[in-house]
Every structure is written in C-alpha cells, then in structure tokens.
Amino acid sequence: MDKLILRNVLIRQKDRLVLPKNLVKREIFEEILSFINDKRIVIISGMRRVGKSTLLGEIMSRLSFEKKNYCYVNFEDESFLNFEAKDFEKLNEILIEVYGESNFYFFDEIQNISHFETFIRRLHDEGKKIFITGSNSSLLSKELGTKLTGRYKLFELYPFSFYEFLSKNNLSFPNAIFRTEQIAIIKKNFSDYMSLGGIPEYLENNDPDYIKTIYDNIIFRDIISRYKIKSQKELRELVNLLSTNISSPFTYNSLKNSLNFSNAQTVKNYISYLDNSYLFFEILRFDYSAKKQLNFPRKIYIIDPSFFNILGVNFKDNFGRIFENILFIELKRRFKEIFYFQEKNECDFIIKEGIKIIYAIQACYYLNKENREREINGLIEAMEKFKLTEGLILTFEQEEEIKVGGKKIKVLPIWKWFLKNEK
Numbered sequence: 559m560d561k562l563i564l565r566n567v568l569i570r571q572k573d574r575l576v577l578p579k580n581l582v583k584r585e586i587f588e589e590i591l592s593f594i595n596d597k598r599i600v601i602i603s604g605m606r607r608v609g610k611s612t613l614l615g616e617i618m619s620r621l622s623f624e625k626k627n628y629c630y631v632n633f634e635d636e637s638f639l640n641f642e643a644k645d646f647e648k649l650n651e652i653l654i655e656v657y658g659e660s661n662f663y664f665f666d667e668i669q670n671i672s673h674f675e676t677f678i679r680r681l682h683d684e685g686k687k688i689f690i691t692g693s694n695s696s697l698l699s700k701e702l703g704t705k706l707t708g709r710y711k712l713f714e715l716y717p718f719s720f721y722e723f724l725s726k727n728n729l730s731f732p733n734a735i736f737r738t739e740q741i742a743i744i745k746k747n748f749s750d751y752m753s754l755g756g757i758p759e760y761l762e763n764n765d766p767d768y769i770k771t772i773y774d775n776i777i778f779r780d781i782i783s784r785y786k787i788k789s790q791k792e793l794r795e796l797v798n799l800l801s802t803n804i805s806s807p808f809t810y811n812s813l814k815n816s817l818n819f820s821n822a823q824t825v826k827n828y829i830s831y832l833d834n835s836y837l838f839f840e841i842l843r844f845d846y847s848a849k850k851q852l853n854f855p856r857k858i859y860i861i862d863p864s865f866f867n868i869l870g871v872n873f874k875d876n877f878g879r880i881f882e883n884i885l886f887i888e889l890k891r892r893f894k895e896i897f898y899f900q901e902k903n904e905c906d907f908i909i910k911e912g913i914k915i916i917y918a919i920q921a922c923y924y925l926n927k928e929n930r931e932r933e934i935n936g937l938i939e940a941m942e943k944f945k946l947t948e949g950l951i952l953t954f955e956q957e958e959e960i961k962v963g964g965k966k967i968k969v970l971p972i973w974k975w976f977l978k979n980e981k
Contacts, residue, residue, distance in 0.1 A: 604715035605836035718756030755864035807855035844897035
C-alpha cells in the first residue's frame with residue numbers, strides 16, 4: 559500500500575474519530591477497563607454492529623480524560639483493501655507521525671488483514687497495550703492462539719441485554735425491588751425487547767432495512783467471500799431453515815436431507831461459519847462422553863430477535879421459541895459452557911463450570927396444566943442426574959416455589975432474573 563495513501567487514510571480516520579458521549583453504558587465496560595493496566599492484549603469479539611467500535615471509543619475517551627495518548631486504526635475501511643502484512647511497518651511509522659508516541663494501540667476489525675498476529679506480537683513485545691475488535695471468533699482465536707498463546711484476554715460483546723435495553727429507554731431499577739407500577743413498565747419493555755431485540759442502532763432508527771443490511775454483510779462478507787462459498791442459494795436456504803427451527807433438535811444429516819444437499823459435511827461447515835460470525839449458535843446435548851455428545855442431535859439459536867422479521871419467521875407462531883432464544887443469549891453473556899439435557903425428559907439448559915454442572919434451567923413463557931408436569935419433570939430429572947438441590951423455571955410473569963422430594967424449584971419472571979443478574 560502506498561505510503562502517502564496510507565498516511566491520508568489514517569489522518570482522515572483521526573479527523574473523523576468522534577469519541578462517544580452519553581451512550582448506554584455496557585455492562586461489560588468496567589470489566590474491560592479493569593484490564594487497561596494488564597499486560598495482555600484485550601480482544602473484543604462479536605457480531606457486526608453490536609457496539610464494539612463504540613466500546614473502543616469509550617475506552618479511548620477515558621484515556622483522553624486522563625491525558626494519555628493513543629493510536630487508532632479501523633481496518634474495516636475499504637481503503638485497506640490493498641493493505642498487506644508487509645505494510646504494518648509503514649503503518650506504525652505513520653501512526654507515530656499522526657498520533658505521536660503512545661503505549662496504547664486500538665485496532666478495529668484487524669482480522670481482515672492476513673498475518674496481523676505477527677505485528678501484534680511485535681508491539682506486545684515492545685510493551686504496548688493493545689485493544690482489538692473482530693467479528694469472526696474463529697479467525698481471532700486461531701491466529702492469536704498460534705502466535706500469542708496466554709498473551710490475550712477475550713471479551714465477547716452481544717446486542718443489548720435487557721438491562722441495557724432499559725437503560726437506553728432511560729429506565730433504571732437499581733434495587734431490584736419492584737413496585738406494582740414499575741412491574742407494568744418492565745413487562746411492557748420486555749415485550750418490546752422480545753420483538754425488537756438489542757442491536758443498538760436499530761433501536762434508534764427502527765428500520766428493518768438496517769437489519770437486512772447487517773444480515774447481508776454477514777452472509778456476503780463474513781461467510782461467502784471469506785470462505786469462498788460457491789452456492790449462495792444453499793447457504794440462504796440453510797439459514798431460513800435454521801431460523802424456523804430455533805430451539806428444536808437437529809442433526810447435520812437431517813438438514814442435509816431436508817435441503818437436498820450433497821453431503822452432511824457441507825451443512826456442518828456452513829453452520830460453523832454462521833457460528834464464527836455470531837449469527838447462530840449451536841449447543842450440544844450433554845453427556846459425560848464427549849464422543850456421545852458429538853453424535854447426539856444439537857440445537858440452534860440466533861443472535862437477536864430482530865433477525866426473525868427479515869428471515870420470515872412469524873413472531874406469533876414462534877413466541878415460545880423466541881422467549882427461549884432470549885434466555886439463551888443472556889446465558890451466553892454470563893456463562894461459557896451451555897448444554898441442553900435429555901434422557902426420559904428434557905431440560906432446556908444446563909450450565910457447566912469446570913467439571914461440574916452448576917445450574918439447570920427451563921424456559922417456559924407461561925406454566926399451565928398442559929405443560930406444567932413436562933417442565934417440572936424435565937428439570938427434576940436433570941437435578942437428580944447432576945445432584946442439584948435447586949432448579950429454575952423462567953416465565954414471563956409467574957412466580958412461585960415448588961418443592962418435589964426435597965428439591966426446590968424457583969419459578970421466576972425472566973425479567974426479574976435478568977435485572978437481579980442472578981446466577
């Protein structure tokens with residue numbers, strides 16, 4: 559890349575860089591900020607348009623307040639199409655010219671550049687503090703895992719949580735003690751959250767075309783272009799089928815047969831690409847045997863309810879699935895290892911920490927005489943299997959305590975559990 563062009567790009571990016579003010583404070587912000595003096599590289603990974611760049615801006619704003627200098631590059635800029643690994647030395651020279659000497663480097667979407675990890679390692683060896691964002695979990699972990707094992711701390715950013723959704727609407731319930739009039743407001747907002755989701759800019763413009771643009775960018779730029787997929791039609795058909803079967807068990811072979819794909823490996827590859835791009839997430843049925851886990855049917859969830867509209871999913875007909883999907887994404891924010899459990903009965907989610915299962919959770923929008931026994935039996939079976947004394951059923955508004963054979967089941971409104979940040 560020509561040095562003059564590179565200099566002009568960096569000057570333009572600096573001139574256009576506006577540090578955020580008065581934005582919704584992300585729940586993860588303070589934790590990330592606590593690593594500012596840690597020697598490790600900080601990686602913020604997540605789907606496009608969930609606020610990664612804004613989060614970087616907030617950190618830079620804090621540095622500015624403390625009168626600390628920093629350097630910033632956004633590699634998503636189309637001007638970097640011809641940028642190669644050998645250009646990193648020029649880049650560093652020009653960054654010092656444009657920003658001055660600094661110990662803080664911020665790189666947006668750096669995984670777009672091949673072999674970026676060698677440059678990052680050199681900066682790290684020189685004692686620089688580095689913050690990176692990226693929208694492909696596999697590329698970041700693969701490249702940095704090879705060159706920088708043990709040198710980085712990964713944070714994953716998701717669309718707004720319900721707490722952040724309320725903050726965006728200037729609502730706050732700090733004591734988690736809810737009066738009657740507050741409950742009505744919270745329930746109304748949670749219903750809106752189920753419909754609108756938590757993608758920040760979409761909540762500002764409420765324009766379905768904006769979500770469609772994000773979706774198209776993920777499909778074309780993050781998957782078709784990156785992985786050189788020849789059949790766009792196949793990929794879109796798979797996405798449509800997955801979106802209508804959220805929370806339902808599937809196998810790669812069953813999807814292959816439904817879509818008339820030539821082989822199940824193609825299905826497996828496509829789903830891994832969707833997972834890497836944070837659009838869909840697979841979870842496995844738990845078993846102590848890793849081999850059995852891989853052979854059991856899986857389940858799939860989508861990153862945000864806003865995508866249901868453009869994928870043609872009827873909200874009314876899929877109300878329970880969307881409710882369960884929202885719970886899954888919240889669990890992704892809080893925990894690393896999530897499974898479902900099934901033997902004679904089924905439990906929607908079990909949480910593994912280390913070698914132990916620590917929680918069993920059911921998602922049920924409304925407990926009634928048709929589903930009550932099924933939901934309780936699935937939860938009790940999981941509790942007995944993993945020697946848990948307490949289980950949880952999350953509903954829209956019901957609250958009670960159920961005791962079965964010395965075991966306790968809490969039934970709580972999902973929004974109350976979200977806002978209390980209980981685990």
